[in-house]
Amino acid sequence: MRELPDENNITASWTSEITQPLVSIICTTFNHVRYIEYAISGFLSQITSFPFEIIIHDDASTDGTADIVREYAELYPNIINAIIQQENLYSRNLKRDSYVFPLLNGKYLAHCEGDDYWTDPDKLQKQVDILESDPGCSMCCHRAQILYEDGSTRLTPDFGCLHPFPENRIFYQGGSSVATATMVARKELYINRPEWGKSSPVGDMPLKLWYSENGRIAYLPDVMAVRRLGTPGSWNDRIRGTEKEKDYYVRMVHMLNEYMAHTSKRKMDVLLKTFDYEWELRKKFGIKKFLVKANVIHSRSKYYWFFGIWLLKSIQKKVEKIVRK
Incomplete structure:
Protein backbone atom coordinates (compact mmCIF):
# COMPACT_ATOMS: atom_id res chain seq x y z
CA MET A 1 0.00 0.00 0.00
CA GLY A 230 -13.28 -14.66 -8.29
CA THR A 231 -13.15 -12.68 -5.05
CA PRO A 232 -14.48 -14.80 -2.13
CA GLY A 233 -17.74 -13.30 -0.89
CA SER A 234 -18.23 -11.22 -4.01
CA TRP A 235 -21.72 -10.83 -5.45
CA ASN A 236 -20.96 -13.34 -8.22
CA ASP A 237 -19.54 -15.78 -5.68
CA ARG A 238 -22.58 -15.48 -3.40
CA ILE A 239 -25.21 -16.16 -6.07
CA ARG A 240 -23.40 -18.89 -8.02
CA GLY A 241 -25.54 -22.06 -8.31
CA THR A 242 -28.46 -20.57 -6.37
CA GLU A 243 -31.97 -19.41 -7.29
CA LYS A 244 -30.58 -15.88 -7.27
CA GLU A 245 -28.30 -16.79 -10.19
CA LYS A 246 -31.33 -18.01 -12.15
CA ASP A 247 -33.20 -14.84 -11.20
CA TYR A 248 -30.19 -12.82 -12.40
CA TYR A 249 -30.27 -14.34 -15.90
CA VAL A 250 -34.07 -13.99 -16.19
CA ARG A 251 -34.01 -10.35 -15.10
CA MET A 252 -31.11 -9.55 -17.43
CA VAL A 253 -33.07 -10.97 -20.40
CA HIS A 254 -36.14 -8.96 -19.39
CA MET A 255 -34.05 -5.81 -19.01
CA LEU A 256 -32.51 -6.24 -22.47
CA ASN A 257 -35.97 -6.96 -23.90
CA GLU A 258 -37.19 -3.67 -22.46
CA TYR A 259 -34.12 -1.88 -23.75
CA MET A 260 -34.57 -3.21 -27.30
CA ALA A 261 -38.27 -2.26 -27.20
CA HIS A 262 -37.27 1.24 -26.05
CA THR A 263 -34.48 1.93 -28.53
CA SER A 264 -34.88 2.45 -32.27
CA LYS A 265 -31.44 1.02 -33.00
CA ARG A 266 -32.26 -2.74 -32.78
CA LYS A 267 -28.66 -3.59 -31.93
CA MET A 268 -27.51 -7.04 -32.95
CA ASP A 269 -24.89 -7.16 -30.19
CA VAL A 270 -27.58 -6.61 -27.53
CA LEU A 271 -29.76 -9.37 -28.92
CA LEU A 272 -26.84 -11.78 -29.10
CA LYS A 273 -26.09 -11.01 -25.45
CA THR A 274 -29.65 -11.99 -24.49
CA PHE A 275 -29.08 -15.37 -26.14
CA ASP A 276 -25.98 -15.79 -23.95
CA TYR A 277 -28.18 -15.40 -20.87
CA GLU A 278 -30.83 -17.71 -22.39
CA TRP A 279 -28.21 -20.42 -22.89
CA GLU A 280 -27.08 -20.18 -19.26
CA LEU A 281 -30.70 -20.66 -18.16
CA ARG A 282 -31.00 -23.76 -20.33
CA LYS A 283 -27.65 -25.23 -19.34
CA LYS A 284 -27.76 -24.56 -15.58
CA PHE A 285 -31.45 -24.52 -14.72
CA GLY A 286 -33.20 -26.47 -17.51
CA ILE A 287 -35.37 -23.56 -18.62
CA LYS A 288 -36.12 -24.30 -22.28
CA LYS A 289 -38.62 -21.58 -23.10
CA PHE A 290 -36.93 -18.65 -24.82
CA LEU A 291 -37.59 -15.36 -23.05
CA VAL A 292 -36.33 -13.04 -25.80
CA LYS A 293 -39.37 -11.35 -27.31
CA ALA A 294 -39.54 -11.78 -31.08
CA ASN A 295 -41.44 -8.50 -31.43
CA VAL A 296 -38.34 -6.47 -30.50
CA ILE A 297 -36.78 -7.58 -33.78
CA HIS A 298 -40.06 -7.24 -35.72
CA SER A 299 -40.58 -10.85 -36.90
CA ARG A 300 -40.21 -14.51 -35.94
CA SER A 301 -38.06 -15.23 -39.01
CA LYS A 302 -35.55 -12.57 -37.98
CA TYR A 303 -35.61 -14.02 -34.47
CA TYR A 304 -34.41 -17.41 -35.74
CA TRP A 305 -31.92 -15.73 -38.05
CA PHE A 306 -30.36 -13.91 -35.09
CA PHE A 307 -30.36 -17.11 -33.05
CA GLY A 308 -28.45 -18.81 -35.88
CA ILE A 309 -25.84 -16.04 -35.79
CA TRP A 310 -25.51 -16.45 -32.01
CA LEU A 311 -25.07 -20.21 -32.39
CA LEU A 312 -22.32 -19.76 -34.98
CA LYS A 313 -20.55 -17.23 -32.77
CA SER A 314 -20.75 -19.61 -29.80
CA ILE A 315 -19.19 -22.41 -31.84
CA GLN A 316 -16.49 -20.00 -33.00
CA LYS A 317 -15.66 -19.08 -29.38
CA LYS A 318 -15.33 -22.74 -28.38
CA VAL A 319 -13.08 -23.48 -31.35
CA GLU A 320 -10.87 -20.50 -30.46
CA LYS A 321 -10.52 -21.80 -26.88
CA ILE A 322 -9.52 -25.24 -28.13
CA VAL A 323 -6.94 -23.73 -30.51
CA ARG A 324 -5.44 -21.60 -27.72
CA LYS A 325 -5.00 -24.70 -25.54
Whole structure:
Protein backbone atom coordinates (compact mmCIF):
# COMPACT_ATOMS: atom_id res chain seq x y z
CA MET A 1 0.00 0.00 0.00
CA ARG A 2 1.41 3.38 -1.01
CA GLU A 3 1.86 6.16 1.55
CA LEU A 4 -1.12 8.47 1.36
CA PRO A 5 -1.16 12.28 1.40
CA ASP A 6 -3.09 13.99 4.16
CA GLU A 7 -6.23 15.99 3.43
CA ASN A 8 -4.39 19.31 3.11
CA ASN A 9 -1.95 17.91 0.56
CA ILE A 10 -4.79 16.48 -1.54
CA THR A 11 -6.75 19.73 -1.61
CA ALA A 12 -3.69 21.94 -2.19
CA SER A 13 -3.83 21.39 -5.96
CA TRP A 14 -7.56 22.10 -6.20
CA THR A 15 -8.44 25.37 -7.88
CA SER A 16 -10.19 27.88 -5.67
CA GLU A 17 -12.48 28.84 -8.55
CA ILE A 18 -14.47 25.60 -8.15
CA THR A 19 -16.16 25.49 -4.76
CA GLN A 20 -18.22 22.31 -5.28
CA PRO A 21 -16.79 18.86 -6.05
CA LEU A 22 -16.53 18.36 -9.80
CA VAL A 23 -16.46 14.55 -9.42
CA SER A 24 -18.32 12.28 -7.01
CA ILE A 25 -16.64 8.89 -6.56
CA ILE A 26 -19.18 6.17 -5.69
CA CYS A 27 -17.84 3.07 -3.96
CA THR A 28 -20.15 0.22 -2.91
CA THR A 29 -18.72 -2.37 -0.56
CA PHE A 30 -19.75 -5.49 1.34
CA ASN A 31 -17.35 -7.74 3.26
CA HIS A 32 -14.28 -6.44 1.44
CA VAL A 33 -12.02 -6.23 4.48
CA ARG A 34 -9.06 -7.61 2.48
CA TYR A 35 -9.53 -5.17 -0.38
CA ILE A 36 -11.25 -1.93 0.66
CA GLU A 37 -8.02 -0.14 1.60
CA TYR A 38 -6.70 -0.66 -1.92
CA ALA A 39 -9.82 1.05 -3.29
CA ILE A 40 -9.67 3.97 -0.85
CA SER A 41 -5.93 4.39 -1.44
CA GLY A 42 -6.54 4.66 -5.18
CA PHE A 43 -9.14 7.39 -4.62
CA LEU A 44 -7.01 9.44 -2.22
CA SER A 45 -3.96 9.21 -4.49
CA GLN A 46 -5.69 11.12 -7.29
CA ILE A 47 -3.91 14.34 -8.26
CA THR A 48 -6.41 16.78 -9.73
CA SER A 49 -6.88 20.48 -10.37
CA PHE A 50 -10.52 20.18 -9.23
CA PRO A 51 -12.27 19.12 -6.01
CA PHE A 52 -13.66 15.60 -5.72
CA GLU A 53 -15.64 13.75 -3.07
CA ILE A 54 -15.78 10.08 -2.12
CA ILE A 55 -19.08 8.43 -1.13
CA ILE A 56 -18.59 4.93 0.30
CA HIS A 57 -21.70 2.81 0.87
CA ASP A 58 -21.17 -0.20 3.12
CA ASP A 59 -24.07 -2.66 2.99
CA ALA A 60 -23.83 -3.89 6.60
CA SER A 61 -20.53 -5.75 6.30
CA THR A 62 -19.81 -8.31 9.02
CA ASP A 63 -16.04 -8.70 8.56
CA GLY A 64 -14.65 -5.35 9.73
CA THR A 65 -14.96 -3.49 6.40
CA ALA A 66 -17.20 -0.85 7.98
CA ASP A 67 -14.60 -0.13 10.68
CA ILE A 68 -11.96 0.57 8.03
CA VAL A 69 -14.36 2.85 6.13
CA ARG A 70 -15.16 4.79 9.32
CA GLU A 71 -11.46 5.20 10.10
CA TYR A 72 -10.72 6.76 6.71
CA ALA A 73 -13.82 8.96 6.92
CA GLU A 74 -12.51 10.35 10.20
CA LEU A 75 -9.06 11.00 8.69
CA TYR A 76 -10.51 12.72 5.60
CA PRO A 77 -13.74 14.35 6.86
CA ASN A 78 -13.93 16.92 4.03
CA ILE A 79 -13.45 14.35 1.28
CA ILE A 80 -14.98 11.03 2.39
CA ASN A 81 -18.66 10.59 3.23
CA ALA A 82 -19.40 7.14 4.66
CA ILE A 83 -22.82 5.49 4.62
CA ILE A 84 -22.82 2.49 6.96
CA GLN A 85 -25.95 0.36 6.82
CA GLN A 86 -27.06 -1.52 9.91
CA GLU A 87 -29.15 -3.99 7.90
CA ASN A 88 -28.18 -5.43 4.52
CA LEU A 89 -30.15 -3.80 1.69
CA TYR A 90 -29.38 -6.43 -0.94
CA SER A 91 -30.91 -9.27 1.07
CA ARG A 92 -34.14 -7.23 1.27
CA ASN A 93 -34.10 -6.33 -2.46
CA LEU A 94 -33.64 -2.67 -1.61
CA LYS A 95 -31.59 -0.17 -3.63
CA ARG A 96 -28.86 2.13 -2.31
CA ASP A 97 -30.07 5.07 -4.45
CA SER A 98 -32.15 6.80 -1.79
CA TYR A 99 -29.08 6.89 0.48
CA VAL A 100 -26.48 7.85 -2.14
CA PHE A 101 -28.32 10.28 -4.45
CA PRO A 102 -28.76 13.10 -1.88
CA LEU A 103 -24.98 13.15 -1.28
CA LEU A 104 -23.88 13.49 -4.94
CA ASN A 105 -22.57 17.00 -5.50
CA GLY A 106 -20.36 16.37 -8.53
CA LYS A 107 -20.99 17.15 -12.18
CA TYR A 108 -19.46 13.75 -12.99
CA LEU A 109 -19.61 10.34 -11.33
CA ALA A 110 -16.73 7.88 -11.09
CA HIS A 111 -17.60 4.27 -10.29
CA CYS A 112 -15.52 1.71 -8.38
CA GLU A 113 -16.59 -1.31 -6.34
CA GLY A 114 -14.91 -1.95 -2.98
CA ASP A 115 -12.88 -4.93 -4.22
CA ASP A 116 -11.51 -3.08 -7.29
CA TYR A 117 -9.01 -0.22 -7.28
CA TRP A 118 -7.33 2.53 -9.31
CA THR A 119 -3.61 2.48 -10.11
CA ASP A 120 -2.94 5.79 -11.88
CA PRO A 121 -2.97 9.05 -9.86
CA ASP A 122 -3.84 10.99 -13.04
CA LYS A 123 -6.84 8.82 -13.93
CA LEU A 124 -9.58 11.27 -12.92
CA GLN A 125 -7.79 14.28 -14.41
CA LYS A 126 -7.36 12.55 -17.79
CA GLN A 127 -10.99 11.47 -17.99
CA VAL A 128 -12.52 14.71 -16.76
CA ASP A 129 -10.40 16.72 -19.20
CA ILE A 130 -12.03 14.77 -22.05
CA LEU A 131 -15.54 15.17 -20.67
CA GLU A 132 -15.04 18.89 -20.08
CA SER A 133 -13.70 19.43 -23.62
CA ASP A 134 -16.60 17.59 -25.29
CA PRO A 135 -20.14 18.34 -24.01
CA GLY A 136 -21.45 15.56 -26.27
CA CYS A 137 -19.35 12.93 -24.52
CA SER A 138 -21.48 11.00 -22.01
CA MET A 139 -18.80 8.70 -20.55
CA CYS A 140 -15.05 8.13 -20.61
CA CYS A 141 -13.57 4.69 -19.90
CA HIS A 142 -10.20 2.96 -20.30
CA ARG A 143 -8.28 -0.32 -20.18
CA ALA A 144 -7.94 -2.28 -16.97
CA GLN A 145 -6.03 -5.19 -15.52
CA ILE A 146 -8.08 -8.24 -14.52
CA LEU A 147 -6.75 -9.81 -11.32
CA TYR A 148 -7.86 -13.33 -10.41
CA GLU A 149 -7.93 -14.68 -6.87
CA ASP A 150 -5.03 -17.06 -7.64
CA GLY A 151 -2.85 -14.05 -8.53
CA SER A 152 -2.92 -14.49 -12.30
CA THR A 153 -3.70 -11.45 -14.43
CA ARG A 154 -4.70 -10.37 -17.92
CA LEU A 155 -5.40 -7.03 -19.58
CA THR A 156 -8.64 -5.97 -21.17
CA PRO A 157 -8.38 -5.42 -24.96
CA ASP A 158 -6.37 -2.49 -26.29
CA PHE A 159 -8.75 -0.68 -28.61
CA GLY A 160 -6.41 2.30 -28.95
CA CYS A 161 -7.50 5.87 -28.27
CA LEU A 162 -11.09 6.00 -29.53
CA HIS A 163 -13.46 8.94 -29.39
CA PRO A 164 -16.12 7.91 -30.07
CA PHE A 165 -15.85 4.33 -28.84
CA PRO A 166 -17.96 1.93 -31.00
CA GLU A 167 -21.08 0.90 -29.10
CA ASN A 168 -20.81 -2.76 -30.07
CA ARG A 169 -17.51 -2.99 -28.14
CA ILE A 170 -19.48 -2.64 -24.89
CA PHE A 171 -20.39 -6.34 -25.13
CA TYR A 172 -16.98 -7.47 -26.28
CA GLN A 173 -15.74 -10.38 -24.12
CA GLY A 174 -19.14 -10.60 -22.47
CA GLY A 175 -19.07 -6.96 -21.39
CA SER A 176 -15.86 -7.24 -19.37
CA SER A 177 -13.90 -5.11 -21.86
CA VAL A 178 -15.32 -2.02 -20.12
CA ALA A 179 -14.85 -2.53 -16.38
CA THR A 180 -17.04 -0.54 -13.99
CA ALA A 181 -13.95 0.83 -12.23
CA THR A 182 -12.94 2.59 -15.46
CA MET A 183 -16.16 4.56 -15.94
CA VAL A 184 -16.54 8.32 -15.41
CA ALA A 185 -19.82 9.76 -16.66
CA ARG A 186 -22.19 12.72 -16.42
CA LYS A 187 -24.27 12.73 -13.25
CA GLU A 188 -27.51 13.90 -14.85
CA LEU A 189 -27.59 10.76 -16.99
CA TYR A 190 -27.04 8.54 -13.95
CA ILE A 191 -29.76 10.30 -11.96
CA ASN A 192 -32.25 10.14 -14.84
CA ARG A 193 -31.86 6.48 -15.71
CA PRO A 194 -34.91 5.03 -17.49
CA GLU A 195 -37.28 2.47 -16.02
CA TRP A 196 -35.92 -0.34 -18.21
CA GLY A 197 -32.53 0.10 -16.54
CA LYS A 198 -33.92 0.00 -13.03
CA SER A 199 -35.26 -3.54 -13.51
CA SER A 200 -31.73 -4.90 -13.96
CA PRO A 201 -30.21 -7.01 -11.15
CA VAL A 202 -26.87 -5.23 -11.70
CA GLY A 203 -26.16 -1.61 -12.46
CA ASP A 204 -23.21 -1.55 -14.85
CA MET A 205 -24.76 -3.10 -17.98
CA PRO A 206 -27.80 -0.78 -18.23
CA LEU A 207 -25.57 2.18 -17.39
CA LYS A 208 -23.25 1.41 -20.30
CA LEU A 209 -26.24 1.09 -22.63
CA TRP A 210 -27.82 4.29 -21.32
CA TYR A 211 -24.61 6.28 -21.61
CA SER A 212 -24.08 5.04 -25.18
CA GLU A 213 -27.65 6.05 -26.05
CA ASN A 214 -27.12 9.60 -24.81
CA GLY A 215 -23.78 10.69 -26.21
CA ARG A 216 -20.37 9.65 -27.38
CA ILE A 217 -18.18 7.34 -25.31
CA ALA A 218 -14.45 8.08 -25.15
CA TYR A 219 -11.95 5.25 -24.60
CA LEU A 220 -8.35 5.60 -23.41
CA PRO A 221 -5.76 2.83 -23.90
CA ASP A 222 -4.09 3.60 -20.54
CA VAL A 223 -4.29 0.80 -17.93
CA MET A 224 -5.44 2.74 -14.86
CA ALA A 225 -7.51 0.31 -12.76
CA VAL A 226 -7.65 -3.26 -11.51
CA ARG A 227 -10.78 -5.36 -11.56
CA ARG A 228 -10.78 -8.42 -9.30
CA LEU A 229 -12.53 -11.61 -10.42
CA GLY A 230 -13.28 -14.66 -8.29
CA THR A 231 -13.15 -12.68 -5.05
CA PRO A 232 -14.48 -14.80 -2.13
CA GLY A 233 -17.74 -13.30 -0.89
CA SER A 234 -18.23 -11.22 -4.01
CA TRP A 235 -21.72 -10.83 -5.45
CA ASN A 236 -20.96 -13.34 -8.22
CA ASP A 237 -19.54 -15.78 -5.68
CA ARG A 238 -22.58 -15.48 -3.40
CA ILE A 239 -25.21 -16.16 -6.07
CA ARG A 240 -23.40 -18.89 -8.02
CA GLY A 241 -25.54 -22.06 -8.31
CA THR A 242 -28.46 -20.57 -6.37
CA GLU A 243 -31.97 -19.41 -7.29
CA LYS A 244 -30.58 -15.88 -7.27
CA GLU A 245 -28.30 -16.79 -10.19
CA LYS A 246 -31.33 -18.01 -12.15
CA ASP A 247 -33.20 -14.84 -11.20
CA TYR A 248 -30.19 -12.82 -12.40
CA TYR A 249 -30.27 -14.34 -15.90
CA VAL A 250 -34.07 -13.99 -16.19
CA ARG A 251 -34.01 -10.35 -15.10
CA MET A 252 -31.11 -9.55 -17.43
CA VAL A 253 -33.07 -10.97 -20.40
CA HIS A 254 -36.14 -8.96 -19.39
CA MET A 255 -34.05 -5.81 -19.01
CA LEU A 256 -32.51 -6.24 -22.47
CA ASN A 257 -35.97 -6.96 -23.90
CA GLU A 258 -37.19 -3.67 -22.46
CA TYR A 259 -34.12 -1.88 -23.75
CA MET A 260 -34.57 -3.21 -27.30
CA ALA A 261 -38.27 -2.26 -27.20
CA HIS A 262 -37.27 1.24 -26.05
CA THR A 263 -34.48 1.93 -28.53
CA SER A 264 -34.88 2.45 -32.27
CA LYS A 265 -31.44 1.02 -33.00
CA ARG A 266 -32.26 -2.74 -32.78
CA LYS A 267 -28.66 -3.59 -31.93
CA MET A 268 -27.51 -7.04 -32.95
CA ASP A 269 -24.89 -7.16 -30.19
CA VAL A 270 -27.58 -6.61 -27.53
CA LEU A 271 -29.76 -9.37 -28.92
CA LEU A 272 -26.84 -11.78 -29.10
CA LYS A 273 -26.09 -11.01 -25.45
CA THR A 274 -29.65 -11.99 -24.49
CA PHE A 275 -29.08 -15.37 -26.14
CA ASP A 276 -25.98 -15.79 -23.95
CA TYR A 277 -28.18 -15.40 -20.87
CA GLU A 278 -30.83 -17.71 -22.39
CA TRP A 279 -28.21 -20.42 -22.89
CA GLU A 280 -27.08 -20.18 -19.26
CA LEU A 281 -30.70 -20.66 -18.16
CA ARG A 282 -31.00 -23.76 -20.33
CA LYS A 283 -27.65 -25.23 -19.34
CA LYS A 284 -27.76 -24.56 -15.58
CA PHE A 285 -31.45 -24.52 -14.72
CA GLY A 286 -33.20 -26.47 -17.51
CA ILE A 287 -35.37 -23.56 -18.62
CA LYS A 288 -36.12 -24.30 -22.28
CA LYS A 289 -38.62 -21.58 -23.10
CA PHE A 290 -36.93 -18.65 -24.82
CA LEU A 291 -37.59 -15.36 -23.05
CA VAL A 292 -36.33 -13.04 -25.80
CA LYS A 293 -39.37 -11.35 -27.31
CA ALA A 294 -39.54 -11.78 -31.08
CA ASN A 295 -41.44 -8.50 -31.43
CA VAL A 296 -38.34 -6.47 -30.50
CA ILE A 297 -36.78 -7.58 -33.78
CA HIS A 298 -40.06 -7.24 -35.72
CA SER A 299 -40.58 -10.85 -36.90
CA ARG A 300 -40.21 -14.51 -35.94
CA SER A 301 -38.06 -15.23 -39.01
CA LYS A 302 -35.55 -12.57 -37.98
CA TYR A 303 -35.61 -14.02 -34.47
CA TYR A 304 -34.41 -17.41 -35.74
CA TRP A 305 -31.92 -15.73 -38.05
CA PHE A 306 -30.36 -13.91 -35.09
CA PHE A 307 -30.36 -17.11 -33.05
CA GLY A 308 -28.45 -18.81 -35.88
CA ILE A 309 -25.84 -16.04 -35.79
CA TRP A 310 -25.51 -16.45 -32.01
CA LEU A 311 -25.07 -20.21 -32.39
CA LEU A 312 -22.32 -19.76 -34.98
CA LYS A 313 -20.55 -17.23 -32.77
CA SER A 314 -20.75 -19.61 -29.80
CA ILE A 315 -19.19 -22.41 -31.84
CA GLN A 316 -16.49 -20.00 -33.00
CA LYS A 317 -15.66 -19.08 -29.38
CA LYS A 318 -15.33 -22.74 -28.38
CA VAL A 319 -13.08 -23.48 -31.35
CA GLU A 320 -10.87 -20.50 -30.46
CA LYS A 321 -10.52 -21.80 -26.88
CA ILE A 322 -9.52 -25.24 -28.13
CA VAL A 323 -6.94 -23.73 -30.51
CA ARG A 324 -5.44 -21.60 -27.72
CA LYS A 325 -5.00 -24.70 -25.54
